[in-house]
Amino acid sequence: xxxxxxQMAQRVARELKDGYYVNLGxxxxxxxxxxxxxxxxxxxxxxxxxxxxxxxxTEDEVDADMxxxxxxxxxxxxxxxxxxxxxxxxxxxGGHVDLTVLGAxxxxxxxxxxxxxxxxxxxxxxxxxxxxxxxxxxIIVTMTxxxxxxxxxxxxxxxxxLTGAGCIKRVLTDLAFIEIxxxxxxxxxxxxGVSVEEIVEKTAGxxxxxEHVPEMAF
Amino acid sequence: xxxxxxQMAQRVARELKDGYYVNLGxxxxxxxxxxxxxxxxxxxxxxxxxxxxxxxxTEDEVDADMxxxxxxxxxxxxxxxxxxxxxxxxxxxGGHVDLTVLGAxxxxxxxxxxxxxxxxxxxxxxxxxxxxxxxxxxIIVTMTxxxxxxxxxxxxxxxxxLTGAGCIKRVLTDLAFIEIxxxxxxxxxxxxGVSVEEIVEKTAGxxxxxEHVPEMAF
Amino acid sequence: xxxxxxxxxxxxxxLAGLDNNMTVLAGGFGLCGIPEGCIAQIKRMGVxxxxxxxxxxxxxxxxxxVLLEDKQISKMVSSYVGENALFExxxxxxxxxxxxxxxxxxxxxxxxxxxxxPAFYTATGFxxxxxxxxxxxxxxxxxxxxxxxxxxxxAIVKGWKADRYGNVIYRHTAQNFNPMVAxxxxxxVVEVEEIVEPGELxxxQIQTPGIYVNRVVxxxxxxxxxxRTVRQAxx
Amino acid sequence: xxxxxxxxxxxxxxLAGLDNNMTVLAGGFGLCGIPEGCIAQIKRMGVxxxxxxxxxxxxxxxxxxVLLEDKQISKMVSSYVGENALFExxxxxxxxxxxxxxxxxxxxxxxxxxxxxPAFYTATGFxxxxxxxxxxxxxxxxxxxxxxxxxxxxAIVKGWKADRYGNVIYRHTAQNFNPMVAxxxxxxVVEVEEIVEPGELxxxQIQTPGIYVNRVVxxxxxxxxxxRTVRQAxx
Numbered sequence: 001x002x003x004x005x006x007q008m009a010q011r012v013a014r015e016l017k018d019g020y021y022v023n024l025g026x027x028x029x030x031x032x033x034x035x036x037x038x039x040x041x042x043x044x045x046x047x048x049x050x051x052x053x054x055x056x057x058t059e060d061e062v063d064a065d066m067x068x069x070x071x072x073x074x075x076x077x078x079x080x081x082x083x084x085x086x087x088x089x090x091x092x093x094g095g096h097v098d099l100t101v102l103g104a105x106x107x108x109x110x111x112x113x114x115x116x117x118x119x120x121x122x123x124x125x126x127x128x129x130x131x132x133x134x135x136x137x138x139i140i141v142t143m144t145x146x147x148x149x150x151x152x153x154x155x156x157x158x159x160x161x162l163t164g165a166g167c168i169k170r171v172l173t174d175l176a177f178i179e180i181x182x183x184x185x186x187x188x189x190x191x192x193g194v195s196v197e198e199i200v201e202k203t204a205g206x207x208x209x210x211e212h213v214p215e216m217a218f
Numbered sequence: 219x220x221x222x223x224x225q226m227a228q229r230v231a232r233e234l235k236d237g238y239y240v241n242l243g244x245x246x247x248x249x250x251x252x253x254x255x256x257x258x259x260x261x262x263x264x265x266x267x268x269x270x271x272x273x274x275x276t277e278d279e280v281d282a283d284m285x286x287x288x289x290x291x292x293x294x295x296x297x298x299x300x301x302x303x304x305x306x307x308x309x310x311x312g313g314h315v316d317l318t319v320l321g322a323x324x325x326x327x328x329x330x331x332x333x334x335x336x337x338x339x340x341x342x343x344x345x346x347x348x349x350x351x352x353x354x355x356x357i358i359v360t361m362t363x364x365x366x367x368x369x370x371x372x373x374x375x376x377x378x379x380l381t382g383a384g385c386i387k388r389v390l391t392d393l394a395f396i397e398i399x400x401x402x403x404x405x406x407x408x409x410x411g412v413s414v415e416e417i418v419e420k421t422a423g424x425x426x427x428x429e430h431v432p433e434m435a436f
Numbered sequence: 437x438x439x440x441x442x443x444x445x446x447x448x449x450x451l452a453g454l455d456n457n458m459t460v461l462a463g464g465f466g467l468c469g470i471p472e473g474c475i476a477q478i479k480r481m482g483v484x485x486x487x488x489x490x491x492x493x494x495x496x497x498x499x500x501x502v503l504l505e506d507k508q509i510s511k512m513v514s515s516y517v518g519e520n521a522l523f524e525x526x527x528x529x530x531x532x533x534x535x536x537x538x539x540x541x542x543x544x545x546x547x548x549x550x551x552x553x554p555a556f557y558t559a560t561g562f563x564x565x566x567x568x569x570x571x572x573x574x575x576x577x578x579x580x581x582x583x584x585x586x587x588x589x590x591a592i593v594k595g596w597k598a599d600r601y602g603n604v605i606y607r608h609t610a611q612n613f614n615p616m617v618a619x620x621x622x623x624x625v626v627e628v629e630e631i632v633e634p635g636e637l638x639x640x641q642i643q644t645p646g647i648y649v650n651r652v653v654x655x656x657x658x659x660x661x662x663x664r665t666v667r668q669a670x671x
Numbered sequence: 672x673x674x675x676x677x678x679x680x681x682x683x684x685x686l687a688g689l690d691n692n693m694t695v696l697a698g699g700f701g702l703c704g705i706p707e708g709c710i711a712q713i714k715r716m717g718v719x720x721x722x723x724x725x726x727x728x729x730x731x732x733x734x735x736x737v738l739l740e741d742k743q744i745s746k747m748v749s750s751y752v753g754e755n756a757l758f759e760x761x762x763x764x765x766x767x768x769x770x771x772x773x774x775x776x777x778x779x780x781x782x783x784x785x786x787x788x789p790a791f792y793t794a795t796g797f798x799x800x801x802x803x804x805x806x807x808x809x810x811x812x813x814x815x816x817x818x819x820x821x822x823x824x825x826a827i828v829k830g831w832k833a834d835r836y837g838n839v840i841y842r843h844t845a846q847n848f849n850p851m852v853a854x855x856x857x858x859x860v861v862e863v864e865e866i867v868e869p870g871e872l873x874x875x876q877i878q879t880p881g882i883y884v885n886r887v888v889x890x891x892x893x894x895x896x897x898x899r900t901v902r903q904a905x906x
Binding site: 264265266267268273274275276277278280281282283284285286288289290291292294300301302303304306307308310311330335340341342343344345346347348349352353379380381382383384 | 700701702703704726749750751752753759763771773774775776777778779781782793794795796797798799800801814831842843844845846847848849850851878894895896897898899900901902903904905
Binding site: 046047048049050055056057058059060062063064065066067068070071072073074076082083084085086088089090092093112117122123124125126127128129130131134135161162163164165166 | 465466467468469491514515516517518524528536538539540541542543544546547558559560561562563564565566579596607608609610611612613614615616643659660661662663664665666667668669670
């Protein structure tokens with residue numbers, strides 16, 4: 001069965017390591033914070049200028065001057081630091097964030113990602129996404145494997161305008177965990193009960209399937 | 219008579235305006251701070267990261283962590299700010315300093331300045347001088363009009379390696395106050411008792427002399 | 437030090453000289469840390485044809501959004517502008533030009549503008565529509581695009597506290613774009629919640645030194661919250 | 672948060688992994704705010720062939736000058752190096768390569784190195800020996816040269832206080848090059864006068880966030896003064 005949003009977040013959370021500074025995008029990536037494994041501590045970077053983002057405030061703690069990149073009211077953990085947007089993106093662009101998790105419309109076998117613009121539809125802007133994908137060495141993209149109409153989002157070449165070129169190495173979909181290298185997708189794991197055949201069928205770009213494909217367990 | 223170092227500083231100080239942020243180089247420029255006219259307040263920028271440099275400390279106030287760009291112990295005035303070298307030179311390079319005063323070996327009619335290196339002699343480095351001359355719109359160079367051997371330092375073309383190209387508009391020497399524009403020197407004022415003839419004779423580059431050349435008064 | 441006293445008594449004085457067709461740089465992220473009073477004054481002044489550089493354009497009826505009501509903005513330079521129906525409408529109808537710029541590139545362009553750096557290379561946007569028409573080159577085998585700096589006629593900034601000399605500190609994440617914007621305006625106006633005497637702010641903790649600031653004005657702030665997210669207090 | 676505890680117990684641990692022919696970035700201006708303990712440890716380790724990037728190279732017998740005694744430095748990147756007889760001698764005899772870089776350009780190269788900006792344009796040095804062989808171009812009618820960023824294998828930094836997470840603040844003008852150096856090392860080591868617990872430093876006042884810092888070590892500092900200038904106390 002396809003992974004739920006929570007399961008996707010849970011699977012991504014297993015990639016966290018103790019001491020990681022992590023930037024989580026909006027949507028499923030945000031949920032990853034709820035599944036940090038025991039014994040592991042991570043610090044969340046919010047690109048509006050906060051390192052060490054905490055939980056939402058209580059009603060009493062709400063402070064208009066304390067928000068995250070999603071413009072939500074948040075708190076800061078003990079030991080957090082707060083800085084300007086230029087300093088925040090110096091951190092991001094300079095490759096100092098250990099892991100970035102973000103959503104996408106499409107990725108392709110070249111590691112390209114499209115996530116910000118659909119021609120003909122209203123374009124709201126890329127926000128910090130282009131900086132995040134260009135700056136990070138270690139990115140996990142989370143998205144559904146195919147659109148509601150069954151069209152694959154894992155392509156040989158993105159059809160939408162790119163957010164970044166050649167920067168994505170790992171994708172977690174609701175069906176599979178996939179690595180991108182040497183111009184191909186490589187199937188690493190499959191969702192519980194999802195067949196390799198279904199994954200291959202729903203992957204438009206070239207995909208390499210090893211002899212044994214482990215099933216994720218939750 | 220040629221101006222003393224103190225008189226040179228005093229003359230430069232008359233160019234100060236209330237509210238000016240000023241960077242003073244080592245030597246005669248440093249003395250300018252002693253002659254700030256009544257009713258005028260300036261704030262001194264020291265390029266190691268201090269805006270609002272104060273006087274030297276008393277013995278009791280000496281603090282190894284509080285120095286100026288000449289590596290001298292200093293104090294900070296009330297209302298000073300302290301920042302990194304990158305931020306300090308952002309200020310300088312970005313043209314936010316209102317007046318920069320510094321010494322030189324030579325200047326020429328193109329506004330070029332040579333102040334940091336004599337081929338064949340030990341080269342210590344340019345420190346912040348290249349940034350200062352490139353960043354400032356408003357610079358006054360202070361130097362003697364001629365070398366000890368009587369050789370003019372106001373040339374049609376600098377003979378020494380440059381510190382900056384086309385950036386100097388005003389020079390105060392021990393003999394004259396001179397403007398540089400349209401590829402020529404323009405004599406503005408002469409030191410008390412110094413003749414126009416002497417100035418012209420000691421100026422190697424083309425110099426324009428107006429009908430009346432005011433004498434400086436002290 | 438009268439020459440360094442930057443405090444003005446009104447927003448009229450604070451924005452004196454702002455005229456049609458100028459470029460205005462505005463601090464803030466979403467509705468957080470925005471110069472509310474300066475925006476209101478710009479609306480009152482009725483100046484038009486403005487190019488506004490700001491990460492976002494407020495919401496309908498608040499923040500920079502209010503300048504859309506009388507079509508005072510002709511061009512926005514932003515990274516994200518989607519929170520505003522009037523914005524959409526004017527953009528769709530071609531009344532409002534929009535130059536989308538990646539958030540980090542926008543922050544760096546403003547910093548560069550203040551720091552006398554005319555242009556810099558960044559990997560952000562290479563191979564995307566943002567890189568099209570821009571010069572690109574490789575360093576160490578990686579592709580980068582050339583981005584030029586931004587400066588403005590006026591910078592409007594929201595600080596927390598400022599002293600009379602224009603030294604400013606910001607509160608929490610209301611810092612955001614404000615420090616860079618403050619460096620990049622020909623005339624920089626800072627509105628604050630509190631004006632203090634020189635010496636009250638620790639010199640090493642000043643985030644915008646007074647050299648960048650032309651005018652300081654005491655403001656009143658609504659501080660509207662865009663996404664009020666809360667958790668239950670622990671029992 | 673054990674994964675974020677950056678404190679190590681000794682300078683041996685702090686500089687573990689430093690090897691011959693590496694590039695070391697060092698904070699400090701003159702003898703102010705220099706990482707005294709790290710320098711002493713590099714001397715003890717005896718590593719050689721180092722490229723050292725630092726505004727100055729100390730004096731004879733103190734600061735980076737001590738690394739000259741056993742010829743551990745093969746190249747210095749600095750803006751001003753004149754305070755040191757041994758330095759002169761090694762430079763004159765060709766044992767020590769020196770790359771002079773304008774002070775502001777050096778600061779910006781280090782900032783750029785940490786910030787993922789491979790190169791930027793500056794007017795500083797155009798038309799001088801520093802601009803020779805460098806690409807130049809005009810923006811808005813003015814000439815600029817292209818300068819590339821600097822990063823290093825190790826960054827050695829002198830802070831005032833750090834918490835266990837590696838958040839650092841600096842004291843007065845001992846800040847100088849330290850914050851930029853801290854961002855540009857593959858491994859960044861910060862030695863401080865005091866280690867405090869997380870939360871003791873105000874988040875908005877942290878000058879180097881812990882994300883840049885790999886190791887924090889408690890030091891003892893001589894803080895030698897290069898130019899002791901004093902005035903008479905007022906009567």
